[in-house]
Amino acid sequence: MKTTRFISIIAAAVLLSLSYTSCDKDDTEGTQQQQNNDNDSTYISGAFLPDTYANKTVVAWYTAYSEADYKKKVEAVFLFTDSTFAVTKSKVYTEEDGRDPSRVVMYEGKYEVSQGDFSNGIFQFRFTPGSSFDVEVTDGYLSFMGQTYTKKNNANVPAAAKSTENEFIGTIQPYMPVLNLEISFAAWYTCTTQQDNRIKIDAIYFSTDSLMLYTRSRFYTQKDGRKPSYEVVDIGKYKFTEGDYTTGKAILTISTIDYDAIIDDGQMSVMNLVFSKQDIDTIPEPMKL
Numbered sequence: 001m002k003t004t005r006f007i008s009i010i011a012a013a014v015l016l017s018l019s020y021t022s023c024d025k026d027d028t029e030g031t032q033q034q035q036n037n038d039n040d041s042t043y044i045s046g047a048f049l050p051d052t053y054a055n056k057t058v059v060a061w062y063t064a065y066s067e068a069d070y071k072k073k074v075e076a077v078f079l080f081t082d083s084t085f086a087v088t089k090s091k092v093y094t095e096e097d098g099r100d101p102s103r104v105v106m107y108e109g110k111y112e113v114s115q116g117d118f119s120n121g122i123f124q125f126r127f128t129p130g131s132s133f134d135v136e137v138t139d140g141y142l143s144f145m146g147q148t149y150t151k152k153n154n155a156n157v158p159a160a161a162k163s164t165e166n167e168f169i170g171t172i173q174p175y176m177p178v179l180n181l182e183i184s185f186a187a188w189y190t191c192t193t194q195q196d197n198r199i200k201i202d203a204i205y206f207s208t209d210s211l212m213l214y215t216r217s218r219f220y221t222q223k224d225g226r227k228p229s230y231e232v233v234d235i236g237k238y239k240f241t242e243g244d245y246t247t248g249k250a251i252l253t254i255s256t257i258d259y260d261a262i263i264d265d266g267q268m269s270v271m272n273l274v275f276s277k278q279d280i281d282t283i284p285e286p287m288k289l
Contacts (some may be wrong), residue, residue, distance in 0.1 A: 003083060046074035047158045048090035048103040054160035056080040060118035062142045062149035070097040075106075077142060077149050078157075079118065085111045085125060087144070100223040104165040111135075119151060165223035174203035174282040175217040175230040184208045186284055187245035189268050189275035197224040202233070204252075204268070204275055205283070206245065212238045212252060230289060246277060 010285050035280040036226045062077045071093045078086045087107040109128040114139070115121055123135045125144075135144050140151035174190050184207060191202040198220055205213040214233040220226040242249040243263065250261045252270055261270035266277035 046072065046090055046092065047076040047152075048074070048076060048088040048163075049076070049078060049158050049160045050086060050103075050105055051090060051162050053078065053080065053084075055087055055137055056084065057083060058154060058157045060154070061153065062137075062140075062151050064149045064150070070094045074227040075147060075149065079111060079123075083110050083112065085109060099169055099227075100167070101164070102225075103163050104223045104225075105163060147217040165221060167222050168199060168219045169222060169226070170199070170219055170228040172199055172219050173217065174201045174284050176203075176231075176286050177213075177231075177232055178286040178288045179217065183211065185280065185283055187277060187280060189277050191273045191275045197221045202273065202275070203284075204270075206238055210237050210239060212236045212254075213267050214254060230287065 036256075043168050046065070047061075049058075057080060058078055058236045059081045060079045064075045066073045071091050073089065073091045078088070085108065086105055088103070088105050090104075090244045091099075091102040093101070107125075107127055109130075110126045112124045112126070113121055114134075115126055119137060119140050121137050123137070125133045125135055126251045127133070133144070135142060137143075137151070142149040142151065174188075187272070188203060188204050188205040188206045190204075198218060201217045202217075203215045203217075205215075207213070215233055216231050216233050220228070235256070236253040238250050238252045238261075240248055246263065246266050248262070248263050252261050254271075259270050261268050263269075263277075268275040268277065279289045
């Protein structure tokens with residue numbers, strides 16, 4: 001009974017010391033600053049022409065620029081002579097933000113000119129794959145997906161560059177929160193799962209006095225655009241019924257529910273997940289968010 005009360009006090013203290021964040025898709029763009037000068041260096045250097053289109057000839061291209069406290073963004077629409085198109089987005093972040101530059105393809109497919117020309121006309125965009133979308137250009141301003149793009153000089157088409165869309169944002173690592181308590185850890189385990197656009201790392205830490213810390217970190221691709229998120233899933237307790245941290249059986253109390261954990265040669269099976277035991281010397285440094 002005394003042990004349970006002690007764990008509860010420790011858990012409460014730890015929870016009070018935690019600070020974490022979970023960020024949704026980064027769509028806050030700040031004040032739009034539309035630039036109309038074809039010689040504007042922001043457009044020339046910032047627009048992203050994918051290297052997969054390097055051998056094609058641009059018949060017309062358009063850009064939209066926006067800036068916030070922590071980033072500058074250029075969206076671009078490229079129309080090619082073979083009736084294909086690509087809509088791209090590039091972002092450059094401040095040093096304080098810490099993210100690397102991002103270059104992604106948002107849409108691509110084929111287009112058809114319904115009437116007029118590339119300064120005043122109506123096109124039909126047929127996405128790959130999927131539906132079609134009518135696009136209108138008036139006096140060099142192209143309207144598409146709620147955004148207005150300005151027609152640019154073909155002499156200033158940017159050099160082709162490699163996409164970063166499959167690169168992950170941030171340093172991929174398990175999450176250890178900053179604690180205002182001195183806690184000695186006896187063992188820790190991780191379970192990493194990856195999807196096309198996300199890496200998730202679940203981490204379980206066992207202290208030397210039966211305290212258990214369960215955290216989760218998520219990392220997203222440049223194309224997805226979300227910042228890494230970190231959370232404390234739970235602070236509970238654990239008790240070995242057999243064996244030790246490498247091979248044994250334990251009961252983990254997570255959110256007041258007891259889970260049976262089986263550890264076999266460093267592989268801990270619990271809650272339908274398999275966690276791998278890590279070297280105690282490599283336990284992550286506490287992260288202040």
